C-alpha cells in the first residue's frame with residue numbers, strides 16, 4: 001500500500017505560550033518542537049498498515065526547516081520517505097491555503113490512503129484533514145480510534161457524542177486520527193531506526209514544484225486571518241476550604257459554598 | 266448585500282442537539298446587530314417534525330432536507346446538501362455547532378465554499394458591521410481573534426455549552442421550506458451504531474463533571490465518583506494517567522489530547538493539574554480540587570480546594586450532597 005501521513009510539527013504540550021511583541025504571534029525561542037500527538041498516532045497507524053500489507057509510508061509536511069527534525073523522527077519510527085514543503089510564500093496562508101498545498105502533494109504521491117491528525121495541538125484549527133479530502137473529492141473518516149484495512153476498503157470506529165459508530169469506505173480515502181495515547185500507543189524510534197533514518201530520502205519542495213502558485217494558496221488568497229492574541233482572563237484566586245475543619249466540616253462547607261456562593265449545585 | 270445569518274442545526278436521534286439552540290440564539294443576536302434575517306438549515310431523517318423548535322430561538326425560516334439518506338452524518342452526503350441549501354439563503358455569516366460531526370462538516374464545507382473557518386469559537390463580536398471570532402489556541406493557553414477578508418463568507422463553529430441561550434419563545438413560528446436536495450452516491454457509509462443507553466451524560470455537554478486521576482488508585486474506586494456524579498447529574502471524566510492505566514475508557518480523557526470541556530463545575534479528584542490536563546478544563550466556570558498534596562498545581566486553578574485524602578473525603582461529601590438533594 002502507498003500510505004501518506006500529513007504531519008505537523010507543534011510546540012511540546014508542556015510549553016508555556018507567550019505572546020510576541022507584534023501581538024499576533026507567539027514567542028518561539030524557548031519552544032521545544034514535537035510531532036503533533038495526533039500525527040504521531042497517524043504515523044503509528046500507517047506503520048501497522050505497512051507491516052500488514054507492505055508498501056511505503058511517506059511523511060508530508062509544510063513548515064520551516066526545523067520540521068526536518070520531526071520528519072526524521074517519523075522516519076526513525078519506520079516511515080520510508082519524507083516531503084517537506086518549505087516556501088515563504090505560505091507564511092500568512094490560511095488553513096484552506098495549506099490544505100490546497102497538502103492536497104497537491106497527495107495528488108503527486110497518488111496514495112491509497114492518507115492519514116492525518118484530527119487537530120494540531122498548536123492553533124487547534126481542527127480542519128485540514130477534511131479540507132484535503134474535499135479538495136481531492138475523496139471520502140474521509142473522522143476521529144478514528146481503530147483502523148482496519150484490507151487494501152481496498154478501510155473501516156474505522158469513531159466516537160460521536162453519546163456513543164460510537166463504525167464507518168467504512170472504499171479507497172482512496174482520508175482518515176483523521178482521534179483517540180488518545182492509550183488507544184494508539186505510538187512506538188518510539190529505535191537506535192537502529194535513528195541510524196537508518198539519516199539515509200532515507202527527504203525531498204524539500206517549493207510551491208512551484210507542486211505546480212502551485214502563491215495567488216491560489218499564499219497570503220493573498222487567505223480568507224481568514226488571526227488579527228490578535230490575548231492571554232486568557234486570570235482566574236479569581238480561589239480558597240482552600242478551612243483547614244481547621246474536620247472532614248465532615250469541610251464537606252459541609254464545600255456543599256454550602258457550591259450552593260450559596262457559586263450557585264452551581 | 267447578503268440577506269441572512271444562517272445556522273446549521275444538528276439533528277440526531279430524534280432531536281436537535283442543545284448546541285443548535287445555542288447557535289440559533291447567537292445567530293439571532295448577530296442578525297439583529299447586522300439588520301439581517303436569521304435562517305436555519307435542518308438536515309436529517311425525520312427532522313421535519315421538529316423544525317419549529319428552532320423558531321423558539323429566533324429562526325425565521327428553516328430550510329429542511331429530510332431524507333432517510335441523512336439518517337447518519339456522512340460528509341459526502343451532508344456537505345453538498347448543506348452547501349446547496351446555504352446558497353439559497355444568501356448568508357453573510359454561517360454558524361455551525363463545534364460538535365464532533367459539526368466540526369467535520371464545517372471544515373469540509375469551508376473548503377467547498379472556498380472560505381475561512383473559525384473552528385470551535387467561544388465568542389463572536391460585531392463592530393461596525395465587521396465580525397470577529399475568538400477561539401482558544403494551544404489548548405486554551407492563549408486566545409486568538411480572527412477576521413475575514415472583505416467579501417468572504419464568515420464561517421464559525423461554536424463550542425458547545427459556551428454561547429448563552431435565549432429564553433425559548435413558544436409563540437414563534439418559522440416559515441418552513443422543504444428542499445429537494447440531490448443525494449450523491451457516497452463511497453463511505455455507516456456500518457453500525459452503538460449508542461450508550463445508560464443515560465450517561467456527554468462530557469462536552471455536561472454542566473457538571475467529576476473527574477478522577479491517578480489518585481483514584483484503581484478502576485473499582487471510580488464507583489465512588491459515579492455515585493457522586495449520579496446525585497449531581499454530572500458526567501465522569503478522567504486524567505490521562507487514569508486512562509493510560511486502563512481504568513477508564515479513552516473517551517473519558519479530559520485534556521489537550523482528550524476532550525476540551527467547559528462545564529459550570531469541574532471537580533478534580535486525585536488529579537495533580539498537569540498543564541495538559543488544565544488545557545482541557547481550565548475554562549470551566551468553577552473548579553473544585555480534592556487532593557491530599559497541598560502543593561498540587563491544580564490548587565492554583567481551583568476556586569475551592571480541599572486538602573484531604575479523597576478516600577476519606579469523597580464518601581462524606583457525597584452524603585452531604587445526598588442530604589442537600591433529598592431536602593429539595
Ligand SMILES: Cc1cc2nc3c(=O)[nH]c(=O)nc-3n(C[C@H](O)[C@H](O)[C@H](O)COP(=O)(O)OP(=O)(O)OC[C@H]3O[C@@H](n4cnc5c(N)ncnc54)[C@H](O)[C@@H]3O)c2cc1C
Nearest residue numbers: 478479480504505506520521522523535536537542557575
Ligand atoms: C503529549 C502529551 C499529551 C498529554 N495529554 C493529556 C491529556 O489530554 N489529559 C491529561 O490529563 N493528561 C495529559 N498528559 C499527561 C499529563 O502530563 C499528566 O501526566 C497527567 O495529567 C497526570 O495525571 P494525574 O493528575 O491523574 O496523575 P498524577 O500527576 O500522578 O497526580 C495524581 C494526584 O493524585 C493525588 N493523590 C494521590 N493519592 C491521593 C489520595 N488518596 N487522596 C487525594 N489525592 C491523592 C496526588 O497528590 C497527585 O497530585 C499528556 C502528556 C503528554 C506528554
Ligand SMILES: Nc1ncnc2c1ncn2[C@@H]1O[C@H](COP(=O)(O)O)[C@@H](O)[C@H]1O
Nearest residue numbers: 006007062116117119120125126127128
Ligand atoms: N503544516 C502541515 N503540514 C502537514 N500536515 C498538516 C499541516 N497542518 C495540518 N496538518 C494536518 O492536518 C491535521 C489537522 O491540523 P489542523 O487543521 O491545523 O488542526 C494535522 O493533524 C495534520 O495531520
